[in-house]
Amino acid sequence: SAVISQKPSRDICQRGTSLTIQCQVDSQVTMMFWYRQQPGQSLTLIATANQGSEATYESGFVIDKFPISRPNLTFSTLTVSNLSPEDSSIYLCSVEGEAGPNYGYTFGSGTRLTVV
Amino acid sequence: DAKTTQPPSMDCAEGRAANLPCNHSTISGNEYVYWYRQIHSQGPQYIIHGLKNNETNEMASLIITEDRKSSTLILPHATLRDTAVYYCTTLNSNSGYALNFGKGTSLLVTP
Numbered sequence: 437s438a439v440i441s442q443k444p445s446r447d448i449c450q451r452g453t454s455l456t457i458q459c460q461v462d463s464q465v466t467m468m469f470w471y472r473q474q475p476g477q478s479l480t481l482i483a484t485a486n487q488g489s490e491a492t493y494e495s496g497f498v499i500d501k502f503p504i505s506r507p508n509l510t511f512s513t514l515t516v517s518n519l520s521p522e523d524s525s526i527y528l529c530s531v532e533g534e535a536g537p538n539y540g541y542t543f544g545s546g547t548r549l550t551v552v
Numbered sequence: 553d554a555k556t557t558q559p560p561s562m563d564c565a566e567g568r569a570a571n572l573p574c575n576h577s578t579i580s581g582n583e584y585v586y587w588y589r590q591i592h593s594q595g596p597q598y599i600i601h602g603l604k605n606n607e608t609n610e611m612a613s614l615i616i617t618e619d620r621k622s623s624t625l626i627l628p629h630a631t632l633r634d635t636a637v638y639y640c641t642t643l644n645s646n647s648g649y650a651l652n653f654g655k656g657t658s659l660l661v662t663p
Contacts, residue, residue: 437598469650478639478655479596484648492648528595532649540586541651543595 438463438531442544449519449551456515457547459529464509466532470502473526473546482527485512519551554579554642556654563660564634570627572657574640577621583643585616586651587625589636596639599625630661 439462449455459468467486471479482502483491491504505513516523529544557575564570576585584603588596600607600614602623607614613626627634637656644652 440595442595467648467650469648471653473593479651479653481644481650481652484650486648526593530595530651540598540601541588542598545595546593548593 437533437540438465438542440529440531440542440544442529442547444547445545446548447550449549451519451521451551453519454515454517455519455547455549456513457527457529459512459514459544461510461531466509468506468512469530469541470504470512470514471528471530473528475525479528482514516549519549521551524549524551554583554652556585556640556642556652558638558640558654558657560655561658561660563662564627564630566632566661566663567629570625570630570634570659570661572625572627572638572640572659573622574625575622576640576642579620579642581620585614585623586641586643587612587614588639588641588651588653589634590639590656591633591636599638630659632661632663635659635661 441460443458470482473479481494482497483493485491485506487506503515526546528546533540554576586601587599590596602614616623637658639656641651643649
């Protein structure tokens with residue numbers, strides 16, 4: 437299965453600033469997914485990123501707040517903009533298995549963001 | 553896309569089998585059921601998946617009822633390291649087939 441390197445693993449940011457999270461995959465993948473996990477909660481899908489096209493955002497998430505780049509088939513970034521304490525969460529990227537979704541998805545180790 | 557329902561928490565003694573139920577009564581005929589677990593806020597880890605037949609791998613067994621409305625994940629000999637949140641999930645066909653996470657079951661394995 438694919439191996440994902442996600443950076444940074446954690447950060448403490450001032451409100452009003454932005455944080456960019458990177459995910460590097462060791463193989464080419466078509467779809468990458470970005471999730472948010474608020475404290476004590478389950479994972480919520482933010483957006484789906486397909487190389488060569490704009491990301492598709494879920495209800496409640498907008499591009500101005502969560503811009504995503506997908507410059508090639510092995511890399512993506514998620515930026516969390518204009519930070520507020522409510523953005524304090526774990527952010528995770530994910531890719532489907534090399535043989536498609538029926539062979540399991542791989543997740544990055546997550547980025548723990550604290551906004552002060 | 554099917555919605556999944558799981559008990560919020562369960563306990564299991566070390567060495568015993570842990571049986572984690574999941575209800576997915578709205579699942580469609582071609583939707584797989586996936587199980588993932590998350591230990592200590594790490595990224596979720598794939599365990600097993602199935603469509604209609606029971607499945608077994610080195611980590612667990614998956615029993616799916618004949619009507620496919622529910623399933624049970626079985627950890628045959630639970631260890632302390634199996635303490636985690638277990639998610640029964642399906643794919644969201646409206647979101648590029650992203651995993652659709654419910655609230656999960658927090659499993660505590662006790663000595």
